[in-house]
Amino acid sequence: MGIDSGTDPGAEPGLFVNLDGFEGPIDLLLSLAREQKLDLTKIAILPLAEQYLAYIESAREVNLEIAADYLVMAAWLAYLKSRLLLPDPAAEVSEEIIDMSDALRFQLLRLEAMQQASKRLMDLPRLGRSRFVRGAPQAFARTEKIEWTASLYELLQAYGDMRSQEAAGTLTIAATRLYSVQEAAERLRRILPRAPGWADLASFLPPGLEQPLDARSAMASHFTAALELVKEGVIGLRQNRAYDTVYIRSRISETE
Amino acid sequence: MSQPDDKLPDDKVIETARILEALIFASAKPVSRREMMVYAAEESELDAALQLIADRYGPESGLEFCRIDRDWAFRTRPDVAARLNLEKPVERPLSRAGLEVLAIIAYHQPVTRAEIEEIRGISLSRGTLDILLELGWIKPRGRRRTPGRPLTWGTSPAFLDYFGLSGIDDLPGMEDLRASGLLRKGQILGGLGEPGEAAEPDDETDLPSDEEAWLDFEAEAEEETGEGGRDAGL
């Protein structure tokens, strides 16, 4: 998510305002503060707010699409700025300003702490970098015992995949009467030998298919079942041209 | 390959021994002298370092430092290996079908066999539930109060243990799955949903403990195998 625009660096050569390098508005604020080499705990909020607003403004001028997160922060800072610039702050108001400034400072310090922590994390002696595992692991053996393994990730992925397919609309409303191919084959096997000569496949569909989905499903499964029965040599199928009626006939009744 | 008796190993030899110990530990195959000479200034230093390692892995250790031809490796001492050789576990990843069925049971429990088939749109082969049952990851959860009183399935404490979950509730919900990119497109059709949220009230809500569910299950087994009285269960 974040910033969608400007991902192609060659697109706009004159661009000097680029939000791509930032991981959100707080990261942008941190980077602006760092440019000033300011101590975050003592940073003056007003100039920082102004810089941020100016930055966003120039991004807007070059028609950068600005993610909502940046705009929300801009609105918040604009509000803070207006309060800070109030000529005669009443006691209540100044308290609010202190709260807001402290909150902003805390948020900056907190994210900076996490950014530093992530660097220190990667400086740890990592496995496969600075620490190595046994190169010739050994399983102790006498009898073999199969241990099925699975990871939580695989489990969630399997479920996610299944539900994704479902969501795509291929498999829906499970409670309706959908004919399985197996059922359709059994049905055709049972009914067809009693039917004389060539007949429309549609006439073999089960009765009572009021929902269009049910009818389509039944047609699809009966057609697939018919193909399987042709393969077995039990029936014959015929279609005069594409999209025309499909005719079906039992080979068993024919030979008898 | 001998350390003069009148001299303690110097720091250089100790350092080389540490490096070689780590190298041989991390290598998949025995390590040759040639490979080791990269880390030693001269043959005598290499020998002294190897001797130092051999001393550290004496009989009081479960391992021995062995020379195989001109290569060196760590091996489990045979007497220790004999004590360790209980069963050799062969790891095999659970099949896709197994994963799917397990996921459905986890998310939709208590769920009947027919419902699992409905969700997957494919009939369930006998072996799939067997493997999950053998793993101890699933267990019967009583019977559904519908015609035929089908048996329902749920996950076991061993399932939670294996996957490092503190409860079924820990499974990410639909929103979490979508947010983390595991659920790809669009909307989820209603009905089946968040973990722990059973579709219909079942008998098993009347069965407070596992024990009773098991009793019920055993009764069922009887019913199926023997000619059994009808009301064996409840």
Add this chain to the structure above:
Amino acid sequence: MSQPDDKLPDDKVIETARILEALIFASAKPVSRREMMVYAAEESELDAALQLIADRYGPESGLEFCRIDRDWAFRTRPDVAARLNLEKPVERPLSRAGLEVLAIIAYHQPVTRAEIEEIRGISLSRGTLDILLELGWIKPRGRRRTPGRPLTWGTSPAFLDYFGLSGIDDLPGMEDLRASGLLRKGQILGGLGEPGEAAEPDDETDLPSDEEAWLDFEAEAEEETGEGGRDAGL
């Protein structure tokens, strides 16, 4: 994990230590206490044996006997690895966002997705959590007792192993961060109306230890499934 000072390790402990040393040495993955208890008569014997092994692998060895939460493993010492030219597996580097999110999960756990977004001030892109989950470094840590019962995330044992940590308290700078109050969660910016209110700590920060969060979870599990929570994840 203490051996009474006035007693030398007895033969039984020495023998158990040999077996465990070989078992852990031969395994690429950390070995759990449960696996080790197969070879020890009781917990105290296990602890004494582990202490004995730890003593044998001091700084004079190129290997380190590492505790990873409650599991144990041998790993080469980092100072030695720097001198070894071992083949290093190619890793896809984590994005900056991925790193930040990992750090936030590690230091703030258990933490919800919304809290991660609050700390970073930006919504989390799809796939970021997914990658960390795929790496096996994060896992669900139960649900928050707030409206919507959001899922919380924490780090896994594999995370500790990868970064060479014995536990979360070992994270670099953890103590200072806790003391400085920078690990407070909650929304601060963004709500124009209530800038002050947001800085308040949320429910979860009132629970100082994992243990309490855990108890909380078990109580819930009992309510919902009627099964007593087991020591699943620990």
